[in-house]
Amino acid sequence: MEHFSVIQSICRIGLAHDDEKFRKQVVRLRDRLLKDGSEKHASTLDRLLAAKKREVSLAPSRVEVSRAVVVGEELTANVPAPSDRETSAQLADIILEPGVGDVTPIYNHDLDAALEGIAQEWNNVSALRSLGVSPSLSCLFYGQPGTGKTLSAYKLAADLGLPIVSARIDGLVSSFLGTTARNIGTLFEFANRYRCILLLDEFDALAKMRDDPHEVGEIKRVVNTLLQNLDLRANIGMTVAITNHELLLDTAIWRRFDMQVQFPSPDFVARKKMVESFLSPLSVTDEVSAAISMITDEASGAELESLINSTKRILALQKLKSIGVREIFDGIRAALGRSSLKERNSLAHDLCVDEGTFILNVLNDERFSVTQNSLAEMLGVTQSTIARRSKRHMKKTA
16 A cells, blocks of 8 residues: 555554544554455554553653663664674664554563563662662563563663664674674764664674684674673663573673563463453453463463464454354464474364363363363363263273
8 A cells, every 4th residue: 555654653643642533443444454455554553453552641751761861862863873884784773763553562470570670760760869879771681582572672662762773783793803893882882872772682693602612712802892882881871682592691791781681481371461462353251362371381472473373364264254262263273283382282282183182181270270161162062072072081091
């Protein structure tokens, strides 16, 4: 669709004001785009609709807080990104409005508390300074892929009212001796000049252990330069580093970060909330979302979203007149058949290949209270069939 980017911006601004009438019009637009076959544009509006309604009234106060802590010039669209002075390779991407339109992350309780702690620090600058300290200006996010680390960094930037300078590893790292270290210096010099969050994704590519016998001497120069620049930036601006491989990081790196936040795979409660969010606009009962949460134990948030999206594609292609509990569960089963998750989760495996074992294990799982009637509805059979299969399987395993 021509000028869709303008339409997207209008929708984003309108939705931020939490106007229900405006929201309904965006829903109508999404549905019409979907009907006309513009699935990509419809999906974009879906993400905007699913995003948490931002409270515009909070934005000015948070920006004021960030101005009191982070110094530097204003970063605008007219400022060119830093680049390698010899190859002109771009060293970073500049995101002026991070988090706008993104889906709100869903966390485990402990992770939610850790990230909320960062926001509380920034909203209580005076109290911290009265005791001679400042809000945390450096955070290391680490954990398995797909657990929401990058999304959380963007949300943090949006909450603090700061743009992001996101390092481009492909531009920073060079095969020429000394160039990578020089590029790191150029990147930090740029970030230190402007009010921003410096985001170092795939951080392990720059901060590997200097005593690794498989690394050449150049890595020591790179890490030393990185450490020096992190120290120089410590009282200037916010830095967030992200890694999936924390065990590869040099030991000296860790103490350069005020906060070190581990991102675990989502627990049962978080997965249940994710299922309900990802399934939108479809809706399910608590028992169904809990059952899917059990089946997806060990899944990351990204894996769970991928599974649900695959399920929705399967259902859409079937062109069903109505989509109920049974259809959704059939879609989940079909999507699991294409996923590696069934090899890591026994319930997922049983759902795909041994329904009798699946029924018995679900009914006897202490984490989840499900009635035979509810399970029968999910599997598209009668309650008596569930009871009969359960008894039959208990005899086989006795």
